[in-house]
Amino acid sequence: MAEKNLTAVLYKANDLRLEEWPIPEPKENEVLLRMGCVSICGSDVHYLTKGHIGNFIVKEPMIIGHEASGVVEKLGPGVKNLKRGDRVAIEPGVPCRTCNFCKEGRYNLCQSIFFCATPPDHGNLSRFYVHAADFCHKLPDHVSLEEGALLEPFSVGVHACRRAGVCLGSNVLVLGAGPVGLLTLLAAKAMGASKVIITDIVAHRLELAKKCGADYTLVIPKGATVEQVAERVRELLETEPHMTIDCCGVDFTAKLGLQVTRPGGVHCVVGMGADQVTLPMVNATFREVDIRNCFRYCNDYPLALELVASGKANVKPLITHNFTLEQTPQAFETAISGSGNPIKIVIHCNKQG
Incomplete structure (x- = not known):
């Protein structure tokens, strides 16, 4: 050659x-x-x-x-x-x-x-x-090579949603609107989530989140407390999320997710933003909030490809x-x-x- x-x-x-x-x-x-x-x-x-x-x-x-x-x-x-x-x-x-x-x-x-x-x-x-x-x-003929490349990070979002148990009717909180957060949003909506709210500290990312199908977006103001943001999430959803998918992995989002997720719900950690975080374990234990971790993906590429090929996820x-x-x-x-x-x-x- x-x-x-x-x-x-x-x-x-x-x-x-x-x-x-x-x-x-x-x-x-x-x-x-x-x-x-x-x-x-x-x-x-x-x-x-x-x-x-x-x-x-x-x-x-x-x-x-x-x-x-x-x-x-x-x-x-x-x-x-x-x-x-x-x-x-x-x-x-x-x-x-x-x-x-x-x-x-x-x-x-x-x-x-x-x-x-x-x-x-x-x-x-x-x-x-x-x-x-x-x-x-x-790849099917109508799926581009660009979309094919994005199946890798999209599979992370699909795996996160599967680990969290997202299904028809789920109310989902996504923490972080970077690439993985946005792709997790797409996966959640494609997998049947009823309402998805996504947060970030950067407004322009949330504008894109709206185009990706977010039902609600929330800019976290500088200096806001976990309690203040949790209350705003409840107000927007008019309930507590069934599951929270943390695409940041820092103290603030860990505490927020465990506090705002409904009793019996799931807090799924995708983002690796810090080696160690502090968790409000007593609060989570009293309410039986499961903590699940998510690493890469496993048997998720076929579903990710199907969601893209079918047009359910753009x-x-x-x-x-x-x-x-x-x-x-x-x-x-x-x-x-x-x-x-x-x-x-x-x-x-x-x-x-």
Whole structure:
């Protein structure tokens, strides 16, 4: 193959380089993908600016990017579920398939999982990339490669709603209107929630939330107390939410969620904003509010794709900025600076992307 494989490689904090890497060869049950779109995640920005997330440290050069889609270029031996030319969404976490967690159907907890752009595993912000065929989800003709890339963060929202138990008639409080919060809002409405209220400290994000179907939006004023915000949530909903999905993960939202969720309800934590938070456990215990954690996703890509393909969830309004692969440094500069109020920034790796 005469083409070159332009690749975005993170060497250490604040050292992201565009380099030509060899085009990889697919092994058994793998496919070579001509990459379409890769959207920037907050974790990508954190690795770039800090060089680590918790115990995951960039010690060796790492290809960045994990919210992605592409087109099948070549089949490795044994691949039967795809053919050349298929357009796919790439589920970035490939588990071992043999441990107890995998066998129990909770492969997101697999301790040997390969996950794109999580040290030491390479990501896929490049012209060409090889991935396990069974973790490539074929896109219908009417679903774009941009939407395919956004299936990754949307699957987080779908998983959160499933963990929280969102169903027909649910009243849901979403804390935080960043990308994951907005996608959780979309998932909740598509899965039958009756009313969804979403909060944030940034007004322009809540304007987009209205376009995404939020029934109520609430800007949290500077200096507001948990009690004041909780009372305002009750006033808007005219009841207490069945479940709260916390996409921030800080002290304030943890306390708010546990205080305002109805007795017997669920407080589901998605956002990882602080290593430790203080919880009002006695209050939550008296009212039997369940606390559930949410990590990535598991068996959620098919539902996420169905919601997008059916038109029940429109993720396209979240795409606010587009760049080419050659413009990757500018794309990350925009993500870091917040210039132009970005929500989802999409990098197009090839012309057809």
